[in-house]
Amino acid sequence: MAENRITEYNKESKTVSWFYNDHKDEKRHDVTDNVIDFINRLIIHIPDYHVLTTRYYGFYANASKKTLDKVHALLGIKKNKDYSRETRTKTLKNKLNKLKYRTHLIDSFNLRPNSM
Structure with a gap:
């Protein structure tokens, strides 16, 4: 997730506001989450240790x-x-x-x- 997608962090209420673009209907969805829920959503995208990911594919591949x-x-x-x-x-x-x-x-x- 890019940092510029986080629109607001409220320290008092401990909430994070962010957005995403749904590719099905091409609409922007604004979400406000509790900090803990936001971190939980974020860390599920971090690959496990020693898991290789594809960096470049298609036309971007060296081959x-x-x-x-x-x-x-x-x-x-x-x-x-x-x-x-x-x-x-x-x-x-x-x-x-x-x-x-x-x-x-x-x-x-x-x-x-x-x-x-």
Whole structure:
């Protein structure tokens, strides 16, 4: 549940007001619950320890990047970002190199790796 769906918290009466959109009739439903009942409703959505959840599926899955490229080409949509494996690997290596102490020294003193 997103935090912006909580509309009000009343400390004196210990109630939480929140809303949800029902997908059946596309209407907004406002609910006011006791704090304990709200927490009970909320924690049932937390997965148990060691339970794996699907993070990305469909077009968002790493395995379907080629399919997504074909869909972009068919629809004539320009991609905002290059998601190729080479670009992702290069970006990751750059991030990891920034973490190395030697790289920080080279960057700060403008030294080339061959001159050390």
